[in-house]
């Protein structure tokens with residue numbers, strides 16, 4: 001399940017998506033698919049403190065909200081696609097993930113920024129919570145969440161960007177034929193992968209490339 005809160009029933013371990021609320025899908029079915037930005041969450045927007053399942057552990061990375069606001073101003077759809085194995089591992093529940101996303105959305109709004117869709121994958125094959133202890137097409141680097149975002153937001157994935165701080169984010173970009181931006185101090189040594197120290201540093205480059 002891609003958990004994509006969109007007014008669906010959170011908590012129901014269904015095969016189909018649960019979507020984080022607040023999504024406005026503006027594009028009609030006839031509209032031309034457009035480039036979007038698929039953002040990792042932990043280590044990209046907020047500090048990766050490890051299994052962030054409550055709002056008291058949410059700490060924004062400097063400049064990430066402003067970067068998202070810049071994508072918003074350019075009219076580029078922004079989706080968060082995040083592996084949340086903490087659910088499968090029993091660290092926190094689906095509702096906790098949704099609360100964290102609502103909190104992130106509220107803090108982003110303080111900066112004039114918004115995320116068009118939050119998608120998360122609660123599954124992990126080594127999970128201890130039976131309902132979530134399995135592999136999933138949604139778990140990055142598998143493409144399920146990105147494909148759900150493409151459907152919901154009318155994205156052209158081949159013209160879109162995946163931005164994240166882990167090999168599975170780069171793997172997702174490869175799986176869907178998108179551009180890849182790796183965030184981290186050391187860079188990512190693979191042809192075609194663009195490396196930046198932060199989302200704030202990546203945003204101007206990506207904005208320019210999408211506009212070109």
Ligand SMILES: [Mg+2]
Pocket residue numbers: 040041042043044048164165166
């Ligand atoms: Mg990450």
